[in-house]
Amino acid sequence: MASIALAxxxxxxxxxxxTLLKRKHSVLxxxxxxxxxxxxxxxxxxxxxxxxxxxxxxxxxxxxxxxxTTQPRVLASFKLSFGASLIAAAINxxxxxxxxxxxxxxxFPGKRLIDALIDLPFALPTAVAGIALATLxxxxxxxxxxxxxxxxxxxxTPLGVLVALVFIGLPFVVRTVxxxxxxxxxxxxxxxxxxxxxxxxxxxxxxxxxxxxxLLTGFALAFARxxxxxxxxxxxxxxxxxxxxxxxxxxxxxxxxxDYAGATAIAVxxxxxxxxxxxxxxxxxxxxxxxxxxx
Amino acid sequence: xxxxxxxxxxxxxxxxALDNVSLDFPSGQLVALLGPSGCGKTTLLRIIAGLERADSxxxxxxxxxxxxxxxREREVGFVFQHYALFRHMxxxxxxxxxxxxxxxxxxxxxxxxxxxxxxxxxxxxxxxxADRYPAQLSxxxxxxxxxxxxxxxxxxVLLLDEPFGALDAKVxxxxxxxxxxLHDELHITSIFVTHDQEEALEVADRVVLMDHGxxxxxxxxxxxxxxxxxxxxxGFLGSVNLFHGRVDGQALRxxxxxLELGAHDLAHDASAVGYVRPHEVQLLRDDGLVxxxxxxxxxxxxxxxxxxxxxxxxxxxPGERVEVTVFRDTLRxxxxxxxxxxxxxxxxxxxxxxxxxxxxxxxxAAPLAA
Amino acid sequence: MAxxxxxSIARSWFSAPDVSRRRLATSEPFWVRAVLIALAxxxxxxxxxxxxxxxxxxxxxxxxxxxAAGVVHPDALAAIKLTLLVAATAVPLNxxxxxxxxxxxxxxxxxxKQLLTTLIDLPFSVSPVISGLIYILLxxxxxxFGPLLETYDVKIVFAVPxxxxxxxxxxxxxxxRELIPLMQAQGSDEEEAxxxxxxxxxxxxxxxxxxxxxxxxxxxxxxxxxxxxxxxxAVSVVSGHIRGLTxxxxxxxxxxxxxxNFVAAFAVASLLALLALLTLGVKSFIEWRTARAGSGGNSGxxxxxxxxxxx
Numbered sequence: 001m002a003s004i005a006l007a008x009x010x011x012x013x014x015x016x017x018x019t020l021l022k023r024k025h026s027v028l029x030x031x032x033x034x035x036x037x038x039x040x041x042x043x044x045x046x047x048x049x050x051x052x053x054x055x056x057x058x059x060x061x062x063x064x065x066x067x068x069t070t071q072p073r074v075l076a077s078f079k080l081s082f083g084a085s086l087i088a089a090a091i092n093x094x095x096x097x098x099x100x101x102x103x104x105x106x107x108f109p110g111k112r113l114i115d116a117l118i119d120l121p122f123a124l125p126t127a128v129a130g131i132a133l134a135t136l137x138x139x140x141x142x143x144x145x146x147x148x149x150x151x152x153x154x155x156x157t158p159l160g161v162l163v164a165l166v167f168i169g170l171p172f173v174v175r176t177v178x179x180x181x182x183x184x185x186x187x188x189x190x191x192x193x194x195x196x197x198x199x200x201x202x203x204x205x206x207x208x209x210x211x212x213x214x215l216l217t218g219f220a221l222a223f224a225r226x227x228x229x230x231x232x233x234x235x236x237x238x239x240x241x242x243x244x245x246x247x248x249x250x251x252x253x254x255x256x257x258x259d260y261a262g263a264t265a266i267a268v269x270x271x272x273x274x275x276x277x278x279x280x281x282x283x284x285x286x287x288x289x290x291x292x293x294x295x
Numbered sequence: 296x297x298x299x300x301x302x303x304x305x306x307x308x309x310x311x312a313l314d315n316v317s318l319d320f321p322s323g324q325l326v327a328l329l330g331p332s333g334c335g336k337t338t339l340l341r342i343i344a345g346l347e348r349a350d351s352x353x354x355x356x357x358x359x360x361x362x363x364x365x366x367r368e369r370e371v372g373f374v375f376q377h378y379a380l381f382r383h384m385x386x387x388x389x390x391x392x393x394x395x396x397x398x399x400x401x402x403x404x405x406x407x408x409x410x411x412x413x414x415x416x417x418x419x420x421x422x423x424x425a426d427r428y429p430a431q432l433s434x435x436x437x438x439x440x441x442x443x444x445x446x447x448x449x450x451x452v453l454l455l456d457e458p459f460g461a462l463d464a465k466v467x468x469x470x471x472x473x474x475x476x477l478h479d480e481l482h483i484t485s486i487f488v489t490h491d492q493e494e495a496l497e498v499a500d501r502v503v504l505m506d507h508g509x510x511x512x513x514x515x516x517x518x519x520x521x522x523x524x525x526x527x528x529x530g531f532l533g534s535v536n537l538f539h540g541r542v543d544g545q546a547l548r549x550x551x552x553x554l555e556l557g558a559h560d561l562a563h564d565a566s567a568v569g570y571v572r573p574h575e576v577q578l579l580r581d582d583g584l585v586x587x588x589x590x591x592x593x594x595x596x597x598x599x600x601x602x603x604x605x606x607x608x609x610x611x612x613p614g615e616r617v618e619v620t621v622f623r624d625t626l627r628x629x630x631x632x633x634x635x636x637x638x639x640x641x642x643x644x645x646x647x648x649x650x651x652x653x654x655x656x657x658x659x660a661a662p663l664a665a
Numbered sequence: 666m667a668x669x670x671x672x673s674i675a676r677s678w679f680s681a682p683d684v685s686r687r688r689l690a691t692s693e694p695f696w697v698r699a700v701l702i703a704l705a706x707x708x709x710x711x712x713x714x715x716x717x718x719x720x721x722x723x724x725x726x727x728x729x730x731x732x733a734a735g736v737v738h739p740d741a742l743a744a745i746k747l748t749l750l751v752a753a754t755a756v757p758l759n760x761x762x763x764x765x766x767x768x769x770x771x772x773x774x775x776x777x778k779q780l781l782t783t784l785i786d787l788p789f790s791v792s793p794v795i796s797g798l799i800y801i802l803l804x805x806x807x808x809x810f811g812p813l814l815e816t817y818d819v820k821i822v823f824a825v826p827x828x829x830x831x832x833x834x835x836x837x838x839x840x841x842r843e844l845i846p847l848m849q850a851q852g853s854d855e856e857e858a859x860x861x862x863x864x865x866x867x868x869x870x871x872x873x874x875x876x877x878x879x880x881x882x883x884x885x886x887x888x889x890x891x892x893x894x895x896x897x898x899a900v901s902v903v904s905g906h907i908r909g910l911t912x913x914x915x916x917x918x919x920x921x922x923x924x925x926n927f928v929a930a931f932a933v934a935s936l937l938a939l940l941a942l943l944t945l946g947v948k949s950f951i952e953w954r955t956a957r958a959g960s961g962g963n964s965g966x967x968x969x970x971x972x973x974x975x976x
Binding site for chain 1: 834
């Protein structure tokens, strides 16, 4: 190996960047330009600004960081954000599966409309969703006025946060599960039926295990989105300290108090959570793809 | 356990998949449903299994009407064309599935399930793969696991949909011998669907030939090969030469020549087509002394192994080709080469009315001479 | 009689696709289907339809003239103008990046490709608020470049450039993540053939690659644009909320809402809701279009379906 590598060092050195990275020769042009531009743009717009957060927080020192992130009000916001996001993602898994199931398997009026509008939470600006939900669930709103006599208050409570997060996360589960369900061959279910399994057994022992990677991926995506969500939540949350303040709002609050270091410390916690989730999602997606290779 | 179907009809939109099909499958036999794609054979198999519902007609299992039974209650073993193994389960769990989903009061104990699965895996000679996942198996191994899984619930009948369709040629040959042996051991009534005539003739006790949703012929492999009941069956089971002519007593007049016929029920002077298999033609050197037969010229000789295929043309219909298969030794003995003039003497000619022959051409494997 | 007729209609509506043909053995009982569909419809109505309806209902609560007054208010018009300006800057920037990144990633093999692909998705997993915060940390008065910018009297945060930057960040991956899988699936055979036939790189891209990716490109641009015009959190952090100057449409909605000027808030919001509906419409059209192009009548497949009895 070494001798082969030594045999032709000169032209390699001359062609530099392109040869250094490229594993395979290609006749197509534009590699250096396209990759170079992409990497520089990525660094300028995304990587350097993100690095700024970590550098800024390091000026706090370990103790400062700890103090900034363990204030009771901040801790309460962590608890609310992570807790509500978990519950919302779980609700989305259940209803996302139901939506994917009826959209793939059944025929009913309005199906195409539903299929198109499932993505509404992606497309509707979060501020619009936020004021609409707040108005609906306020005590004099369409839904709130029905719930209020039952003693259920949604707007301006943690329950309102949950409602907004369920709204925002639904498409993630539906759109992850839907294509996988479409791919499930009818024969596999028929095989289970031939072997004597009833419909519930086929569902729980054959279909659910098959969908598990996709369901988990959808859960993680919905959870990740919910943790960072801001616009659709703040209008309905009421933003009471210790009760209904979410993490992104804490960052804004700190910024408004010119406590940049404190805001950055919270941001670091959120970013680390995001990166862990991103890693998890990548692993889950690889698993989903692997388990779908047709055999 | 016997299976029979009576007057089954099935349409998909405007497409007739099964047209009044009635069949009996005797107990303990291995029967092949053979036909070109789209002939309705898979649909019939799925109706017997209960995976598809017939528009009309009945399915009887062991004499009892099973038409209304759900697939779960029919106790059939079904092997799918693409196996439909559960990819998230090991081989062991796949085979055990049918036992584990039984109602609690009928479910065998864990130990018994383990023993039974081991036995089945031994039967299909794959007990060393118990802990693998389907994705880690070869095509032939998956096929055998699918079979073991179907057998685990002790089905009353075994239904196989193109069981060798997704395998390469060599594995396919091995597996079909193995399936035949397995059937001889188990004697479970089995039906398998195939479009491969060689497979059907080699493996099955009886062959059901189907075309356009209808049953064309039922019989043992020898019967259907030696005595095809229709032009379609003739064309589908191997190559065939066609000679157009008119019936003249016990002969078929082809141009100014006559071919001797066996028993037939066609009217005198009826327009007819003679069907002759390539290996059922005697080839004689035309030295001016030969009497009878059809004159022809050798165009090309291609040999493979001990056999040679001789391609000829007849002066009366220069566009058509006749194919004759002979031993290469025979060819050498009579001293025939390319460009030589010969006489063709069919040893066995089967005639069908010209209309019947024309209507079958659309679906039968293309005959050598149209 | 009426009851049974209604039920038979219901059965034909809420049926599994082609029950008789396909899933005889594997379909659910009628009541299970009905319950599942009812659940989906109820959830859909409550969580998706109702909020959408509320936007328009609130916007028109006091009639057409109040609605129109909200929309043509000078502050609203300024917000519309700024929103269009921001989208018109951010979308082309990310379009160029998306095409370049997809070209490098899909057409070449190189070290670190997987890492690059993951990094491109990064902005999606960052909270919008943090996406704004990072630019405050860089360009704010206390930021790294703050003193420098002050010296030359350049304003980035609490001004239009900051809004554009934050928008570029949150819409960064849209075009790239649409194009990468598409171009990977298409391979580079056609481009190689074009180069072998003597076409230059630019000609190859324009005449071979671009026609193949145009729908995917449009799809990415549509989604990118929707997010660019609708972004709230990130823009909110860097904008400074100066009326008529640094308020985009979503920020205008917030301000009006917080001032209890609900009709005007929802009137402006209704514009954004219409944009969302338009986006979904175009998106559905592109999906329908590409699905149709992908399944151009394959007779061989048709036969197989009939043979297997599974249309």
